[in-house]
Amino acid sequence: MKRKLTLLSLVIGILAVLAGCEPVMVLDPKGPQAETISNVIWISIATMAIVVIAVFALLVYVIVKYRASKQDEDYEPPHIEGNPIVESIIVGIPIIIIIFLSIVTVRSTYEVEATPKGYEDQKPLVVYASSSDWKWHFSYPEENIETVNYLYIPTDRALEFRLYSYGPITSFWIPQLGGQKYAMSDMITTLHLAADVPGEYMGRNANFSGKGFAENIFHVEAMPADEFDKWVEEVRATAEPLTEDKFAELLEPGHLGQMTFSGTHLEFLPPPEGHNHGTKHSHEGEHDTDDAHGDVDTDHSAHK
Amino acid sequence: MDYFDRFAIPHPSPAIYASMVAIGLTVIAILIGLTYFKKWSYLWREWLTTVDHKRIGIMYIIAALLMLFRGGVDALMMRAQTAVPDNKLLDAQHYNEVFTTHGVVMIIFMAMPFIYALMNFVVPLQIGARDVAFPRLNALSFWLFFMGAMLFNISFVIGGSPDAGWTSYFPLAGNDFSQSVGTNYYLMSIQIAGIGTLISGINFVTTIFKMRAPGMKLMKMPMFTWTALITNAIVVFAFPVLTVTLLLGTMDRLFGTHIFSMTNGGMDMLWANLFWVWGHPEVYILILPAFGIYSEIISTFSRRNLYGYTSMVASIVIISFFSFLVWTHHFYTMGQGPLTNSIFSITTMAIAIPTGIKIFNWLLTMRKGKIEFTVPMLYSVGFIPIFTIGGVTGVMLGMASADYQYHNTMFLVAHFHYTIIPGVVFAMLAGLTYWWPKMFGFMLNERIGKWAFWFIAIGFNVTFFPMFFTGLDGQARRMYTYSEASGYGPLNMLSFVGAVGLAIGFALIVYNVYYSTRHSSRNIGSDPWDARTLEWATQTPVQSYNFARTPHVDSIEAFWDYKKKGQPLFKGSIEKIHMPNNSGVPFIMSCIFFVWGFSFIFSMWIPAIITTIAIFACMAHRSFEKDDGYYIPVEEIEATEKDSEVLADENR
Amino acid sequence: MKTDNSLPLEYGTEQNKLNILGFWIFLGAEVMLFATLFATYFTLEHRTGSGPAGAEIFEITPVLIETILLLTSSFTIGLGVHAMRLGRKNAMMTFFAVTLLLGLAFLGVEIYEFTHYVHVGAGLQVSAFTGILLTTLGTHGAHVTVGLFWGLFIIMQVKKRGLTPETANKSFIFSLYWHFLDVVWIFIFSFIYLKGMM
Known part of the structure; x- marks a missing residue:
């Protein structure tokens, strides 16, 4: 397991260096819409990093602590059906995260689907x-x-x-x-x-x-x-x-x-x-004058 | 186009001619081999006509592995072509055909048969049944899938492969823009395989509802059976949509209707909608059985019962429901407006909640366990971090505004490989290794298996992690090449290196099968992993009738309780067992389907009509046939059961 | 196989129960199939291109005849199943035969209807609307055609083998299929024809 983690971090390190040469296009915005989206992406990466770190940490903890080689020969794992409190936590926290991201999504989606902020009074x-x-x-x-x-x-x-x-x-x-x-x-x-x-x-x-x-x-x-x-x-x-x-x-x-x-x-x-219901111009270029x-x-x- | 031109390959290259020769030689070698070793009648008697769910499962596995390598070669070609800028290894047309077939083969002809392989083999055993509800239909399902796959695979030597992507969006896939017969292959072969899958869906839902062992209430079913039930329920509701979608596509291409065309009222957006109404549930059809497999394996090798069984069941039911409500997220950019996109964003992200529950339940199952890192467990443990990355990037893609930037890029490609490969491929390899001793009576070598795992796990990350970056840097998917100035070169080269690592991993698995077949011990007993569910209560290898006496179940882990607490599993005495007869009709009918599909692909109407009649004649034959099956007498059962450990154990 | 005499003949054996449940699930899949066709139809209903709209081509007379034929056939097959439960083989066969004849008549009128559409310039290739209209009707018609053969085979088997758990099971399942086609037709009648004519 350790071998894998070192290798994985090595790979990620190399990638970070490679990617670090210049900012990737999507995260290097030159206009208000791209900037909005870039911010959304950073917010989502940060939020998701919490999830990833939590899962990775838990995983490492469990596989290090509870591997068979570290335990008594006659250790018998207990029978546990579940625990309402633990289960509400693993449901509750994701729900909060999703609600937060939903708000971010809805707001930004309306934003990028409209005239960019600060340009509303201009003729586009x-x-x-x-x-x-x-x-x-x-x-x-x-x-x-x-x-x-x-x-x-x-x-x-x-x-x-x-x-x-x-x-x-x-x-x-x-x-x-x-x-x-x-x-x-x-x-x-x-x-x-x-x-x-x-x-x-x-x-x-x-x-x-x-x-x-x-x-x-x-x-x-x-x-x-x-x-x-x-x-x-x-x-x-x-x-x-x-x-x-x-x-x-x-x-x-x-x-x-x-x-x-x-x-x-x-x-x-x-x-x-x-809404021309498909009765649209043909590609030969008819001179139909619709509205x-x-x-x-x-x-x-x-x-x- | 001249009539016979349709059969020619539109874009010949030496590689294709070489493959033609290779295919021809392989077929001849197989035919000669069968004749020389006098195996024809064995093949017909024991395999082609079998209705035994275990044999059908094994045939599914063989087919799925073949297709895995077929799709894998496509993948290697793609990564080799894009490894360096302005590469000339493949031209645009050839590359388009390669990625289209890669997608179709991997999803429809590799992942689907693989999950049906394991469901076929395991589900009846897990519920203590003698077979599935309709054994002969089960054989028909397999052969229809197999013939669909073969039909698709001959496309690149006769007439040309489909080249419009595995999503085959119209109007690109219409006659105007895809003139070769490639897309016809896509439509007909998936249609044939899809009918087989639909039949399987009906079969398994009926089996699981009606044929469970006495005492096995729904909430006492093993988790893999639960996922199989829900998966097949999704199949029943999703695959008819695919049937209609492909039918309408066929109407457009072969009969000149204007449903998806650009003129006369046709609507190009409709295909995308219909395709994904099937396509998104399809994703969960693939992933849910994988979740079931992981649940079984993690529980077995942590030596603990599955944590949060009820919430696991609840989450798969919720996932299956939501899977029908998110299809629009595959095309947020179609201009349906922020309101629709917002709604579908929320439903999409909501799926993360039940999925998250499952991840945490697996972690909590391992907690306080006694974890043994066998090969199946390695895949399961490796799955968790990789799939988490796939999952969180899925949430990121689900956010509509951000998706406007991710859509159609390598970021998306990275995401779905991060879900499908750990989610499906790892699960299938884990399941295959786990149930291998039950299937074949010996174990796969652990050392080679671990080497293969590390090659695959590391190779996978090296291949796909860079794509997140190239995607954010504006590299669109499905580009056959890119310019040096774009700067995508180094990361794509890294992907290629990773792909080679993956290839080595899969080659090691093949070697492992060969090595273990020769060297593994045959004396492994019936329960080598010390597992928990009913399939391990059978003899190894499993007898045709599965259980000599029907098991009686009182808990979720009946076999474990039998072993640890001495709860009786089998009651009563051995009685004669009713078995279904073998039948050649499913195989013959599927062969006719093959010709039927081929005739439609090339618009050959006379054979199309003849084969249509022949297909219905097979069904009529089945209707009139009187087939009551046969009985295995008690003495014969007792003779075969005398070595059974469970029985010996009970008499002790 | 063991036969359970407390249940109707068609449910008598284990395999029979499986067959009936399996068929209900199959009908669930069929519901999705037609639902997809309907959804597509509603999407394309007004996309007539240069071709005619529904109101211009639908004729009430043949559609009403078809509806009456199919509804009656659903009634007669119900009588057939009732006769089967009473063990009256000949009555059952007669009702099944009447059902099939009504189905055949339905098919005849539908073929007439199709030729009419082609005559008035609403063939398959005219527009998205005509394409999906004829595909939807055609899919239903194809189901009826398959049903005609299937029903015929069942009558032949009942005649030869009598009312056994096996033949009763097949007859019952066939009646489910036939009722289902009737339900689909009611949807077609209401949401394609009546809606289109209004």
Whole structure:
């Protein structure tokens, strides 16, 4: 047993050293949502450490003290059915822990599902992020530009991502800015994020989606608002317009580098919004004008 | 696609061709061996047609071990591929097939048969029964599982393996994105094995309710029997959901319906929901029998009765109930909103409470005991700390907000291996070692067994602990490779090293079986561990009728009380015993099921119709058959029982 | 096998009691099977894509005929089991035969109903709604079909072997199955047809 414990602690030690080189992404937040979650994770690790230590300590105590080799040849272990007090303790303490963690969970879940704290009175930047095999398309309806596989965002501004997919279920994830959410073909899901610190971040599809999944990554760059505006201006002025044919070409399965267009695909291929009971657009790109269309161009208030 | 193209492997590689040759040679070698040693009729008479729960249990074990190595090789390939960044050992498609089959094989074709192996062998003995309620259905269950497993395993040489993950989410698994027949294999083979499991569930619930020895009230059943009862009750309620889910998937893929598709009203989220409504109870189907096994072993080797029997029973009942109320936690990120996620977070974390009770009860059972560290006990003691880590990370994953960061990452992979491996694999190895002498009449070597344990326990931690860190560092699961710049390299290499350690541990177990078969003493008596429950009151090896006289039970540990307090166990005189006849129908019917599944996979409608009719013909045959079984006469029983220790003991 | 004469014939032996309990548990599994189908149906009920909705295709006449046929058959099989308990073999066989004929008629009307759906453009492949509708109805219909053969075999066995504990047990279990299919149909009638037509 001792041999095992030394080995185990050795392994954990090595890992701590390895992991200590730089903080892991999820615990190195650069935005309010990621920070909330990171705090939740630390709280849960601390709480759970109590449980782990209690169990490990009890286990070591029992197996050291009550091993057969340490006892009399004729020691007969007693018959004990149970003890109401002991049993209430082993039920009671876990219940208290779970109640505590439940409160933490519910509060933080509501928090990360809403506009980030401190940004409530701002108009968020709306970005439609849609995935196709194995790319991400980012449409900025207000700015009227679209990018592929890279995302520029202003810092200190609420971001509202509206996610959907042109293929299998994917999951939009920028670990340092916040948790992930699925993008599906059937409906739009909304993810609220914000970046506090300018910098370059890794974003990816986290949900397995076939052959090109591993490389289904996008590049995120957060920059101050004026720089972001300058970039938008520049794209509007220089980038090629996104045509329907071009977009159909982009949807073909495969990998693409980073691309930039003026105009968005939302104009000719509206996202699956509203309770349309499945009578949604087909992928050939019908020009059906449902009410989602107007929503795309003008209404950027929080969805729902 | 051209019709015959469907049968070709879509992504051939030298490794696959080599396996094809190896499979072919092995099959030929087995056939020649059987013919040369004239074992065909023995095989048919004693094994293929048997309805004896003990033989069926042993066949389950053989199949489960085969599948363990099949799934283990997949695991090694995955860890080898990801050991270094930008590795070219496997391409993306091949890697996808490997992790999909790894998941399916390990859950459906390794863990499930392993728990049914031990339940089959042990439960009727523990309750003092002659067999299960429906012996022939039991054989059918096994053969359906076996044919399902074989059907799944030929996928990689004929037509291609499934590649959409063991969860097989639509629309990825639909015809648009998975064009090979791989997912058809997934749907049909799990369907066939699942029907077998459902039949087993019905069989065991009936057996445990109706066939317990006189005096064995529900609250006097051994803990393993309790877990078997609850597990099979979950099977009865959860597996029909899987049946329907797979049926709807099959309808979409083969008959062009639009249930999970992206067009015409189909709903991709529905598959995930239906799958996990079955999938989460399935997790508890696997873990509860393991809890039962640990309860038996810890109690035996602490030389103490199980602490808190009533709370143990209560906790498994509560766990089984909650297991149906948590499925949404597998996809908190689907956008169902904070209210739903909060509710499911709380139900999920609530499961930790009854599970915690069990852990503490085991610790309290060891307290004041006289602990002997035999191999089964080592696995049980090793289980507690490792499973605790699995459990607490489970609570962490259950917290919805935090799960947005853990979901789909290696953190999740680490978590569920930290629960399933100590929870199921350790339990099965412990149970196998523990009941081995009852099954085969000799003990496995303790020294080699301990070496294997340490390799497995340490190898396991080295493999999976690093994944907690890579997961938090943003490494998504199911990626066939990653870039050097991501920095995941060193920890993944460590995982690979650990995986090799695990492989050595499992190889040692195989060696142990070989070594012990040759060298172990055959003279071990009927109760080598000085155990506490009824299965140890039988002869070793167990006679076909199990108990010459039905035991009478007054306490939870009837056999222990018989040994220590001299409470009588067997009353009355020996009477003739009624036994069921062997039957080849379950085997033949399952073979037809194999062809049936194969026909559906490749949309061959004429054989599909013929085999469907043939399956019903087998059932009709069973309906008309008159089979009253046979009787073993008293003299024969007395002759075989004259060496029995328990009887000798009683006459003393 | 020992026979206990204080109980009805179908419960007479140990194996018979096991069979009946086992079958009840099987019916529990069947409840889950149909519950899953219903849950899926309710989820997809309004997802009609470009195809028709339930109100556009459901016709009350064949559905009412099917309901009456199946309810009556459940009554006649009850009479059959009653006759069996009284030991009246011929009456029992007659009632079982009537049950099966009613079941056959039900199946005939259901097949008509299916062809009607295909005619009005509500085939299996049209939409999520039609897919799950026909799968649910089809699963019930397949159960009835299996039941027809099973019942026929039982009548043949009773004819040949008489009312033994074994045949009585089979007949009783078959009656449970048949009643169960009736209950499922009542759910289909209420929650698929009536709800869909409203």
